[in-house]
Amino acid sequence: MRERLGIAGSGVIACGLAVAASGQGEVLLWARSDGSADRARARVTKTCSKLAGFDPDRVRIVTNLDELAESTFLVEAVVEHHGSKTAVLSDLGELARHAGAGAVLATTTSSLSINELAQASGHPERFVAFHPFNPVPKMQLVELAFPPQANQETRERAHRLCQALGKTAVEVPDIPGFVVNRLLFPYLFSAVDLLAETGMAPEDVDSCMTLGAGMPMGPIALLDYIGLDVGKAIGESIGVRVPDRLIELVAAGSLGRKTGAGFYRYD
Secondary structure, eight states, X not given: OOSOEEEEOOSHHHHHHHHHXXXXXXXXXXXXXXXXXXXXXXXXXXXXXXSTTOOGGGEEEESOGGGGGGOSEEEEOOOSOHHHHHHHHHHHXXXXXXXXXXXXXXXXXXSSOHXXXXXXXXXXXXXXXXXXXXXXXXXXXXXXXXXXXXXXXXXXXXXXHHHHTTOEEEEOOSSTTTTHHHHHHHHXXXXXXXXXXXXXXXHHXXXXXXXIXXXXXXXXXXXXXXXXXXXXXXXXXXXXXXXXXXXXXXHTTOOBGGGTBSSSBOO
């Protein structure tokens, strides 16, 4: 892999991307605190133990953002919140300026304006939305979206990185939700509405879609897997009405698999 990947973030997508890249070389991953770093290390190690071809020892986890200055491809992968992302991208932009290595700056956003995030980075000519899907080591697609100012070198490097990671890149327009989430979340939310309208059990709705429509996972289980808070944020960003039941669960802290309860319970 030609690029040295630096990832700012320690959540599911950040760790998944680090694991995916560990098959090609060393990766730097920044966590905000020692506790976050410990959780990221455990997640990376657990994921690598289940998959062949990835090496947890190649993922170097740091808590000082300045250490990412060694990277040539800097990826912001923090929470899907405009203020949080712009703050980290501004810091990464400063790192890229001082490093002087022409690093590409990227965001893993799935719903926010690429043009606005590119401006926050200070380097729109070297900016790309690099949106992989969870679980990153297994899922093949990466949606790429570029601001108008992105130069040809940035576009080529983003495509080459996808190829090096064994992913298929598809360029998508800078619209809320890109393609996958723009089409997916109205479907997922309609399944939640169906629960309310009919009183059906989540298991039954999911069985209908897996057994009858050939879906690999039912819509209710998929929402729990994604995270109900993430689903709510994406729905709001793309302008789709978020079902009342989902909002209630988020308010109660039942966010899906990651909290042990959502539409389903996880022991």
